[in-house]
Amino acid sequence: MKIAFVGKGGSGKTTLSSLFIRHLATTGAPVVAVDADINQHLGAALGLDEAEAAALPAMGDRLPLIKDYLRGSNPRITSTETMIKTTPPGEGSRLLRVCEDNPVYDACARPVELDGGAVRLMVTGPFTDADLGVACYHSKTGAVELCLNHLVDGQGEYVVVDMTAGSDSFASGMFTRFDITFLVAEPTLKGVSVYRQYKEYARDFGVVLKVVGNKVQGADDLDFLRAEVGDDLLMTVGHSDWVRAMEKGRPPRFELLEDANLRALRALQVAADATYELRDRERYTRQMVHFHLKNAASWGDARTGADLAAQVDPGFVLGEGVAASA
Numbered sequence: 001m002k003i004a005f006v007g008k009g010g011s012g013k014t015t016l017s018s019l020f021i022r023h024l025a026t027t028g029a030p031v032v033a034v035d036a037d038i039n040q041h042l043g044a045a046l047g048l049d050e051a052e053a054a055a056l057p058a059m060g061d062r063l064p065l066i067k068d069y070l071r072g073s074n075p076r077i078t079s080t081e082t083m084i085k086t087t088p089p090g091e092g093s094r095l096l097r098v099c100e101d102n103p104v105y106d107a108c109a110r111p112v113e114l115d116g117g118a119v120r121l122m123v124t125g126p127f128t129d130a131d132l133g134v135a136c137y138h139s140k141t142g143a144v145e146l147c148l149n150h151l152v153d154g155q156g157e158y159v160v161v162d163m164t165a166g167s168d169s170f171a172s173g174m175f176t177r178f179d180i181t182f183l184v185a186e187p188t189l190k191g192v193s194v195y196r197q198y199k200e201y202a203r204d205f206g207v208v209l210k211v212v213g214n215k216v217q218g219a220d221d222l223d224f225l226r227a228e229v230g231d232d233l234l235m236t237v238g239h240s241d242w243v244r245a246m247e248k249g250r251p252p253r254f255e256l257l258e259d260a261n262l263r264a265l266r267a268l269q270v271a272a273d274a275t276y277e278l279r280d281r282e283r284y285t286r287q288m289v290h291f292h293l294k295n296a297a298s299w300g301d302a303r304t305g306a307d308l309a310a311q312v313d314p315g316f317v318l319g320e321g322v323a324a325s326a
């Protein structure tokens, strides 16, 4: 299951994704955690110290390796240089699975021990001003998008991405790559304005978007969120002393997280699991092709000097287990 946490800066994306990852780890489920936010804090939120977090390999620096591996023997992708972040898999491509060892995980993922089990952590690497300027080609999140487009994940396996609700995700189609998107919103006008923007982009693509209220105190906050986002409000999380203690470098055992917050995390998992039935593999593949053609026309063809539309394998559908090729 592919799950994104998005929302306004400071809303609690990293905090809630890290709590959700910790919760999943206690269930014994396999988890790949991905930090794709501009501010790279997921490692710290999962308990890594500064030196450990700084030592994490950046996916953005390993794009050539990632592309080379995923390209495999796909004859439609003639070189690693012509593979852009939206290049879809086709016959001959290598796919990624949550539970396996592969060169991409070897290069980009590191195990993080949590109460109850270890998860794999991958990070895009910190964004620089240059990344934000030319987000199309050198995009850090491009590595994540490539991986998601080549991932065959099953029920009970989780990829949790701490994302930023930025323009890059909308331009590239990254926002359509998830089974469910949790939009973290504080009960403020600014918090819900990001929700409205997201909803707008998501509408035509069948994106499952649910709001998780954060730092919600009392009935007035709850009423505000209900009034602003209606049925999209899945669940709210209050102030957490557990989170505060963790921020002071003294994380208590996870089972000591407040009951109400533990219940909220379980509800997020239930909501995520329920989306499995909604999966539409043809649509998922069609959308990646749609965004690839868009990117090819707007900058990719010019940048690579190739006709990137020719990379599309018309008979290919990204499916579970084996790659289905008609």
Ligand SMILES: Nc1ncnc2c1ncn2[C@@H]1O[C@H](COP(=O)(O)OP(=O)(O)OP(=O)(O)O)[C@@H](O)[C@H]1O
Binding pocket: 007, 008, 009, 010, 011, 012, 013, 014, 015, 016, 037, 039, 041, 214, 215, 237, 238, 239, 240, 241, 243, 244, 247
């Ligand atoms: N439920 C909570 N209880 C207590 N503190 C919280 C809670 N949620 C978030 N915080 C605190 O609020 C601050 C911002 O949260 P966080 O870093 O998760 O937000 P973010 O959306 O990831 O921010 P950024 O956009 O900078 O990445 C952190 O100091 C975090 O510890």
Ligand SMILES: [Mg+2]
Binding pocket: 013, 014, 015, 037, 039, 041, 162
């Ligand atoms: Mg963050």
